[in-house]
Amino acid sequence: MQPLFLRPVFKEMIWGGTALRDLYHYDIPSDKTGECWAISAHKNGDCIVETREKSEYSGKKLSKLWQDNKELWGKSGKAEVFPLLTKLISAETDLSIQVHPDDNYAKEHEGGSLGKTECWYVADAKEGATIVIGHNAKNKEELHKYMDDKNFRGLIREIPVKKGDFFFIEPGTVHAIKGGTVILETQQNSDITYRLYDYDRLQDGKPRELHIDKCFDVITCPFEEKEPVHRACKTLENGSEVRNLVVCDLFEVSYIRVEKEVKLTQETDFTLVSVLEGEGVIISENGDKYDIKKGEHFILPYGFGAYELKGNMELIISGCTKR
Template identity: 55%
Template sequence: MSKQTKQIIFLKPVMKEVLWGGTRLRDDFHYDIPSDHTGECWAVSAHDHGDCEVATGAFKGQTLSGLWKNHREIFGNLEGNRFPLLIKIIDAKQDLSIQVHPDDEYAKLNENGSFGKTECWYILDCDKDASIVVGHNAKNKEEVKQMILEGRWNEFIRTIPIKKGDFFQINPGTVHAIKGGTLILETQQNSDITYRVYDYDRLTDGKPRELHIEKSIDVIEAPFEAESASSKRELVKSDCIDNETLVSCSYYTVEKQDIHGTAKLNQDKNFKIYSVIDGKGSIDGIAIKKGAHFILPHGYGEYCLEGNMSLICSY
C-alpha cells in the first residue's frame, strides 16, 4: 500500500434544510448549520444530492464520489459505479412523513437504475415518550390498499416506543417514519429513493408535498413481520473496548464500539467507516471527538483507538 493511500480519510459533512428539522446538529454536534430547520447531516456520502469533500491529507478538497471513481484501490477495488453506503445523522424536531423504500429490483426498473434502499437506525437520543413508526397492521396487500386509499391511518400505522440506544433494521417494503423528538444515526444504501405514503396533510409553501401512493402500494410488504433487531445484537466486552454488532446483512455490517482506554484493532475489510457519536479520544494519535466521520482505507492494517468515546463503525 502506498503512503498516499494509507491515510485516514476525514470528511466534511453536507447539511440539509428540511420542513421537520431543528437545531440539534448544531447544539449537540457543534456543526455549522444553515438554519434552525436543519434536519440531516450527510456525514459520509458520495451521492449526487450531497457529495462529501475530504477535509485533510493528500486527497483534501476531492469528493468522495471522485475518490470512488479515480482511486478504487482505497476501497479494495470493489466493483460498482457508486460508493455503496451513505451515513446520516437525522434531527427530527417534527414527525417525518410515513414512507416506504423499494428494493434494488423495483428501483432499477422504476427509478432510472437507482439502488433500492435498505437502511438502519441507531437512536442517539430521543424525548422521554418518543416513538417511531415501523410496520403496519394490514392483514394482506388488499387491506394495505384499502386502508391507504380510505385514509385509515390510525388503524394502518404501527407505532412503537423508543429509548436512547435502540436499534432498528428497516428493510425495503417496510412502512416507517421517524417521529418528532428523535436524533438518529442512519446507515443505508447509497440511494435517495423514498416513497411518501402520508404526510399528515402538511403544506409547504401553501401546497401539500408530493405523495407516491401507487408505488407505495406496489412495494409495501404485507403482512408486516416484525423482526426483533435487539435479539440479534451481539456484545463482546474486553478491558478497553465493548464491541457490539448491531446488524449484519448483505449490504452492510454495523457495529457500536465503546472505547475506554487503548484498543488495538485491525482494518481487514474493503474499507471501514467510522462516526464518533459521543466523547473524545484519538485514532493513531490524531485527535477525534463527537461529530467526526472518517474512512479507514483498504489495507490500512492495525490501528489504535484511545480515549473515552463511542463510535459507530460500518463496512
C-alpha cells in the same frame, strides 16, 4: 494510509430543527436543518474529503475518489458507485410515513438507482419519543381499505424509542422517524423515498408529493418483524464494548464504546466511522495518531489494517459485507 475525514453536507427539511447544532456544534444553515449527510458520495450531497496531513486526496469529492482512486477501496471498489451513505437525521417534528424500494424495483422505476436498505442507531431521544416501524394490514386489500378510510393511526405500528436503540429497515417496510429523535442512519447510497402519508401539512403553501401507487407496489404485506442478524459482541476488561448491530448482504454495522482503549482490526475493505460521543485518538498500526471527537466522520481506506482507539468515546463503524 491515513483516515479520510469528510466535510458534511446539510439539508433543510420541513420537519428539521436545531439538534444538529445543539448536540454536535455543527454550523447548520438554519433552524430547520434536518439532515447531515456525513459520509456521502451521492449526487444530491457529495462530501468533500479533508485529510489531516498533506495528501493528493484532500479537496476532492468522495465520488471522484471512488472513481479515480481504486487503491482506497479494495474489491468493493468494483461497484459502479460508492455503495453506502451515513446520515445524522434530526427530527424536530414527524417525518412522513414512508417506504423504500429494493434494488430491482428502483432499477426499473427510478432510472437505475440503488434501492434503499437502511438501519437506525438512536443517537438521542426525548422522553416519550416514538418511531413507526411496520403496519397492521394483513394483505394488500386491507392496506387499500386503511388508505381509503384514511385510517393511518390504525395502519401504522408505533413503538417507544430511547437512546441506544437500533433498528434494521428492509425495503418494503413502512416506517417513520418521529419528532424528538436524532438517528445515525447507515444506508445504501440512494435518495429514493416513497411517501404514503404526510399529515396533510403544507410546504410553500402546497402539500408535498405522495407516491401512493409506488407505495402499494413495494409495501410488504403482512409486515413481519425480524431480529437483525449480528455477530458476537464482547465487553473488554477495561469496560469497553464492541457490539455488532447487524450483518446483511449489503453492509455490517457495529457500536464501539471506548473506555481507555480498544484494539481493532479492519474487517471490511474500507470502514466508515462516526464519533457520536466523547473524544480521543485513533492510532494506526505504524503509530500515526489522529485526534477525533464527537461529530466527526471519516473513512479508514483499504489496507489501513489494525488500529487502536484511545479515550472515552462512542462510535458507529460500518462497511460493505464481504461476499
